Every structure is written in C-alpha cells, then in structure tokens.
Amino acid sequence: MTINHQEIELIDSFEQIAVEIHPTAKEGSKAVAAEIAALIRQKQTAGEPCVLGLATGSTPKYLYAELVRLHKEEGLSFKNVVTFNLDEYYPIEPDALQSYNRFMKEQLFNHIDIPESQYHIPDGTLPKEKMKAYCEEYERKIEAAGGLDVQIPGIGNNGHIGFNEPGSSINSHTRLITLDNSTRLANAYDFPNMSQVPRLAITMGISTILKAKKVILLAWGSHKAKIVRRSVEGHSSDQVPASLLQQHPNTKFVIDEQAAHDLTRNKEPWLTGDCEWTPALIRKAVTGLALKLNKAILMLTDKDYNENGLNDW
Numbered sequence: 001m002t003i004n005h006q007e008i009e010l011i012d013s014f015e016q017i018a019v020e021i022h023p024t025a026k027e028g029s030k031a032v033a034a035e036i037a038a039l040i041r042q043k044q045t046a047g048e049p050c051v052l053g054l055a056t057g058s059t060p061k062y063l064y065a066e067l068v069r070l071h072k073e074e075g076l077s078f079k080n081v082v083t084f085n086l087d088e089y090y091p092i093e094p095d096a097l098q099s100y101n102r103f104m105k106e107q108l109f110n111h112i113d114i115p116e117s118q119y120h121i122p123d124g125t126l127p128k129e130k131m132k133a134y135c136e137e138y139e140r141k142i143e144a145a146g147g148l149d150v151q152i153p154g155i156g157n158n159g160h161i162g163f164n165e166p167g168s169s170i171n172s173h174t175r176l177i178t179l180d181n182s183t184r185l186a187n188a189y190d191f192p193n194m195s196q197v198p199r200l201a202i203t204m205g206i207s208t209i210l211k212a213k214k215v216i217l218l219a220w221g222s223h224k225a226k227i228v229r230r231s232v233e234g235h236s237s238d239q240v241p242a243s244l245l246q247q248h249p250n251t252k253f254v255i256d257e258q259a260a261h262d263l264t265r266n267k268e269p270w271l272t273g274d275c276e277w278t279p280a281l282i283r284k285a286v287t288g289l290a291l292k293l294n295k296a297i298l299m300l301t302d303k304d305y306n307e308n309g310l311n312d313w
C-alpha cells in the first residue's frame with residue numbers, strides 16, 4: 001500500500017480531494033498536531049491570532065492529547081489561539097457527561113494556556129427562541145476573529161460533518177438542526193439509553209465550514225472506509241455532506257490505512273492507470289471480479305474481464 005506522509009497531489013481521477021494516509025490514527029494525529037503547532041508558532045511570530053475550528057467525538061482525541069503534550073513538553077503556547085467548536089447537542093447542560101463543552105475542557109482546554117475568553121463552544125442551554133440570534137452571533141464572532149484558519153472536522157458514518165446531516169445545504173449557516181436517527185443511534189453509546197440522546201443539535205453550517213481557509217478532515221478505522229470513499233470519490237452532493245468539501249480549494253483528508261481500505265487506489269488499483277501486476281494483485285483482482293459477478297473463477301469470460309477494467313496484457 002502506498003503510504004505518503006506528505007501533502008500530495010490528487011493521485012488519479014477517482015480522488016477529488018487530497019488524501020494523506022498514515023499507518024495508524026496516532027501517527028496521523030501527530031502529523032496534524034505538528035502542522036497546527038507550526039501554524040500557531042508562525043502566527044505568534046507575526047503577532048497574529050490563530051483561529052481554529054475544532055471537533056469532538058472519538059476521532060480528535062489523539063490530536064488533542066498530542067497538542068497537550070506539545071504544550072507541556074515542548075513549550076507550545078496557545079495564548080494567541082482562538083477556537084470555535086463545530087457543534088453541541090441541544091438541549092444539554094455544559095457539565096453533562098455527554099456535553100461537547102465538557103469534552104473540550106477535559107480533552108484540551110483544561111490542559112493548555114488558552115484564555116477562557118478565546119474558546120467558543122455552542123451553548124446548549126439557551127431557550128429555543130434565542131437560538132436564531134445566538135447562531136447569527138456565532139457566525140459574526142468567527143468573522144470578527146478573522147475567519148477560521150483551519151477547520152478540523154471528523155466524519156459521521158452517514159457523511160455528516162459537524163452535525164450537518166445529509167440534506168444540509170451547501171449554503172447553510174450555524175443553526176439548530178434535527179439529528180438523524182442513525183446519528184442518535186451511533187452516539188447512543190455515550191448516553192444511558194437511546195431515549196436520552198437529544199433530538200436536536202447546534203452546528204456550524206456547511207458554508208461556515210467551507211469559508212475556512214483550510215479544512216483537514218480526520219477519519220480513522222475500517223468503519224469509516226466506505227464513507228471516506230463516497231466523500232472522496234463520489235459525486236459532490238448534499239446527501240453526503242463531507243463530499244461537499246470537494247468544492248473547497250484547500251481541503252485534505254488525513255486518514256489511517258484502515259479508513260483508506262476502500263479507496264480505488266487500494267481496492268482496485270488497476271483502475272487508476274498503470275499498476276504493477278504482482279501475483280498477489282492478480283489473485284486479488286480475479287477473486288474480486290468473481291465475487292462481484294457472483295461467478296466461479298473458471299466461468300469468468302474475456303467479456304467479464306474487459307468490462308471491469310481487467311483487459312491489460
């Protein structure tokens with residue numbers, strides 16, 4: 001498998017977003033932390049704030065642990081850092097076990113020197129009638145801070161970024177939304193039971209995310225492989241919100257080998273152009289074709305091979 005730790009060009013016409021693959025989630029997280037640290041230091045030298053868009057969930061945990069380590073062991077200061085979190089459940093108290101406010105403090109803010117006035121996490125306690133004005137104010141605050149230098153989302157199994165569920169418009173702003181049942185189910189492990197998973201959430205919109213100067217989406221594990229492929233190689237559509245990142249000029253996906261498993265370059269590398277036909281790859285291609293067409297290997301015809309990109313000599 002090709003492992004490229006550097007920023008890369010799109011390798012073929014299948015991938016519509018740059019993809020950086022690391023052997024493990026820890027290694028990928030360290031690379032992203034180093035990139036963020038370099039940006040923070042560069043902005044410090046220039047006397048400017050560094051504005052970060054942050055995510056929650058299991059995905060960014062290693063990233064935050066590494067940023068905390070850089071602070072404690074390598075003197076990285078966050079005094080010039082301003083952050084805006086992507087989302088929060090609604091309604092929820094900030095100190096509830098499942099609150100993203102609590103998560104961010106426990107994973108990051110309590111362990112670094114960022115002033116409290118410089119981090120922002122949507123407030124899940126406001127009455128509904130105040131929510132519209134609150135969300136507009138959240139957008140204004142991002143703009144007043146100079147806009148997001150980097151947004152670092154994770155990705156839900158249905159392709160959501162932040163809590164922008166399938167169907168979220170490319171023009172959407174920060175707002176109160178209804179969670180998909182699939183998302184409530186996926187996040188239920190955090191709650192005593194399904195009925196206690198909130199039905200609503202506050203999330204930055206797709207347009208808020210697309211306005212960031214750079215977007216680095218993180219995804220780890222085989223359970224993300226299918227949605228990574230759909231987002232990177234599929235049509236850009238609001239039915240897979242992460243695929244809308246194809247519209248952003250400076251986006252990359254930083255993923256581990258497991259999450260990269262379904263990309264064409266790994267699954268069917270012969271479709272991406274020239275490939276080195278080793279005996280193992282030939283076996284993989286032939287058995288894959290037999291499974292795909294539900295035929296015994298000896299029943300595969302020249303037509304079957306030709307119609308499935310396996311006509312090289």
Ligand code: GLP
Pocket residue numbers: 055056057058059060086087153154155156157161162163183187
């Ligand atoms: C959650 C969050 C998203 C997160 C995603 C993936 O619902 N709202 O911001 O990126 O789902 O979660 P995980 O990182 O645990 O896979």
